[in-house]
Amino acid sequence: MRRISILGSTGSVGVSTLNLIEETLMPGVDYTIEALCAGRNAALLAEQALKFRPAVAVIADEAQWPLFQDLMRGSGIEIACGIDAVETAAARQADWVMAAIVGIAGLKPVWAAAGTGATIALANKESLVCCGRALIERAEAAGGRILPVDSEHNAIFQVFETTQRDHIRRLILTASGGPFRGRTREDLKTVTREQALKHPNWSMGAKITIDSATLANKGLELIEAAYLFDMPASQIDVLVHPQSVVHSLVEYTDGSTLAQMGPADMRVPISYCLGWPDRHPWKAPAFDLRAIGTLTFDAPDEEAFPMLRLAREALMIGGLMPVVFNAANEVMVQAFLAGRIGFLDIPEAVAHAMKKAESRSMALTVNLGHDIGQILLTDAETRAELAGRCGAFDVSQAATA
Numbered sequence: 001m002r003r004i005s006i007l008g009s010t011g012s013v014g015v016s017t018l019n020l021i022e023e024t025l026m027p028g029v030d031y032t033i034e035a036l037c038a039g040r041n042a043a044l045l046a047e048q049a050l051k052f053r054p055a056v057a058v059i060a061d062e063a064q065w066p067l068f069q070d071l072m073r074g075s076g077i078e079i080a081c082g083i084d085a086v087e088t089a090a091a092r093q094a095d096w097v098m099a100a101i102v103g104i105a106g107l108k109p110v111w112a113a114a115g116t117g118a119t120i121a122l123a124n125k126e127s128l129v130c131c132g133r134a135l136i137e138r139a140e141a142a143g144g145r146i147l148p149v150d151s152e153h154n155a156i157f158q159v160f161e162t163t164q165r166d167h168i169r170r171l172i173l174t175a176s177g178g179p180f181r182g183r184t185r186e187d188l189k190t191v192t193r194e195q196a197l198k199h200p201n202w203s204m205g206a207k208i209t210i211d212s213a214t215l216a217n218k219g220l221e222l223i224e225a226a227y228l229f230d231m232p233a234s235q236i237d238v239l240v241h242p243q244s245v246v247h248s249l250v251e252y253t254d255g256s257t258l259a260q261m262g263p264a265d266m267r268v269p270i271s272y273c274l275g276w277p278d279r280h281p282w283k284a285p286a287f288d289l290r291a292i293g294t295l296t297f298d299a300p301d302e303e304a305f306p307m308l309r310l311a312r313e314a315l316m317i318g319g320l321m322p323v324v325f326n327a328a329n330e331v332m333v334q335a336f337l338a339g340r341i342g343f344l345d346i347p348e349a350v351a352h353a354m355k356k357a358e359s360r361s362m363a364l365t366v367n368l369g370h371d372i373g374q375i376l377l378t379d380a381e382t383r384a385e386l387a388g389r390c391g392a393f394d395v396s397q398a399a400t401a
Ligand SMILES: NC(=O)c1ccc[n+]([C@@H]2O[C@H](COP(=O)([O-])OP(=O)(O)OC[C@H]3O[C@@H](n4cnc5c(N)ncnc54)[C@H](OP(=O)(O)O)[C@@H]3O)[C@@H](O)[C@H]2O)c1
Pocket: 007, 008, 009, 010, 011, 012, 013, 014, 037, 038, 039, 040, 041, 042, 060, 083, 086, 099, 100, 101, 102, 103, 105, 123, 124, 125, 126, 149, 150, 151, 202, 203, 204, 205, 206, 207, 208, 266, 400, 401
């Protein structure tokens, strides 16, 4: 029987994870839930807690505490509130942790969970982008490991032969291209929040959907892949594949290229992480290649979508530059979602923040050891740097969102 914690249980990935668990595992026989944590959605968290009976349920947003207490009254379930309480819950001993908080808010909880020796199914790519290999090393030193939930990295993980890593020539991440594939930079000047939120293939939370529209998501994934698979930027390519059928590929030196395919449904990679090292059967949707018919692949347009190039630069500079890239992107996406700025202000501000970070000759080499303080400081400095570009959006809101 496994003890399972879900960080970000009310989000898109969190809900899919609970659905899979409910569909395929027996409570009290196969699993118990140790912790459920959420940001603001007290009603859904309470509903989940009453159904799954975790040892503890935590709501991060203190404004939701009175409502959450009301909803949980008489349940006998331990409850708590606040960002620190989320971190404390993440540090509780569990066997399997789904890390599905969005953004930098996931960093401290993921870092805490990594110290427990649990197997961490990592959806919160932002924490890995910021911590780099230190997060993986922390998990492994504690006797645990990080399993990638992102469909692209999960695909690579499935076809990456660790014993043949000297024979791996390239990793190829596929990208749907998002809702604005084929648009020019000129076209992108006037696109709206609503248009950007309409992803053609995937149903996801708002932040990652905007990241998909700017290609920042692919940029974050490029950095994520470099750290997860310990590969240099020069050996990671991106191909635009609008059908989202081939989730990523690994090219070997003997001319073989292995790919993982499947429906565009996050329950596929989540189930792989739930079952690993075995397969976890569930009622997966039919996958009919005849109905799909044609698969196409193209180079990304880095002129119209510069976020991919900026992410690659951040990775190559290394140290804290991925933290700057991530923080700048996150705060500008929040401002875009709040209707304060235009779509193209996002890459423009990220490029500005990266330039400033370089010109401040910020200590860009970092030896994290067991301290994430430097990351949080750089995150805060980057947000402050962009305060004037966010259209009066409160940059501190993004840090706790
Ligand atoms: N969705 C996908 O298909 C997908 C695919 C690959 C990777 N990912 C990655 O997975 C992560 C989650 O994505 P998502 O699409 O599931 O996002 P989402 O739908 O926006 O959900 C985010 C979750 O984080 C919670 N949260 C926010 N701040 C928190 C805090 N301070 N403490 C505790 N919980 C907090 C939210 O709670 P409330 O809703 O209650 O506020 C919610 O449960 C992101 O890093 C994303 O890049 C997602």
